[in-house]
Amino acid sequence: MELKAVFFDLDGVIADSEDLHRRAFNAAFKEFGLAWHWDFAIYKELLSIAGGQERIRHYMGRAEPSLLKRPDCTNFIKAMHKGKNQTYNELIGREKTLLRPGVAELIESLQAEQIKCVVATSTSAENVHAALLKGFGKGYEKVFATIADGDRVEEKKPSPDLYVWALGEIGLPPNACLAIEDAPRGIEGATAADIKAVAVVSRYTVGEEFPKAAAVVDGFGSGDKPFELLRGSDFGMAHVLSPQLLKAWLGR
Ligand code: XBP
Secondary structure, X not given: OOOOEEEEOXXXXXXXXXXXXXXXXXXXXXXXXXOOOOOHHHHHHHOOOOOHHHHHHHHHHHHOHHHHHOOOHHHHHHHHHHHHHHHHHHXXXXXXXXXXXXXXXXXXXXXXXXXXXXXXXXXXXXHHHHHHHHHHOOOHHHHOOEEEOHHHOOOOOOOOHHHHHHHHHHOXXXXXXXXXXXXXXXXXXXXXXXXXXXEEOOOOOOOOOOOOOOOEEXXXXXXXXXXXXXXXXXXXXXXXXXXXXXXXXHHO
């Protein structure tokens, strides 16, 4: 089947933003009087839980389970997450660039071939808006055929729901699409929706296993900084993610 659409995860794939989320979570914990601190190692582990509110609830269960019994626990988590998002927005504003090197070039070359670009992320709508606005400017909605954010579905990744929702929006079968993810649970979500997926590892997922990925690389690659192929075939092509290479991976 011909490649008609490419799904991009947001945090870790389009944007190098996961550490900003981490710092924003820590600021919210402080603001809400919690002596919690998520360092790199803890956050790496917690990234297996998709969604900010889900991640807070999960950690609460292990760090301070009595809080889960508070009658206003859900609202407490919601308020903390809201505070976290405000800080995240401020942190984004201070960044020079948020996009991972090479992603804008890949999106441009896909569009030149009329291949749709889609965002598929567990992240909440307001944070998706903030990140894409920073990355692509006011016209970001025109860059993507559709944006599947975490508020669209009940079950986030590794559930296939986001992907299934997005397939419905663009009206394409899964075998005409390829997903780019940086984390195993993202690859799970895409493949559970029958979409072939490749991993572009990020700073938080280096060294992880991606058993279901068709290929694994360490970045998008560019002329002066080609990606390293960690698994799969490059079909003899240059180590830069290009429509040709994505088509070759889909074809396998
Ligand atoms: C992204 C996430 C999100 C962000 C924060 O998942 O897990 O939780 O870390 O999102 P994926 P919030 O990259 O697999 O799509 O906006 O919910 O805080």
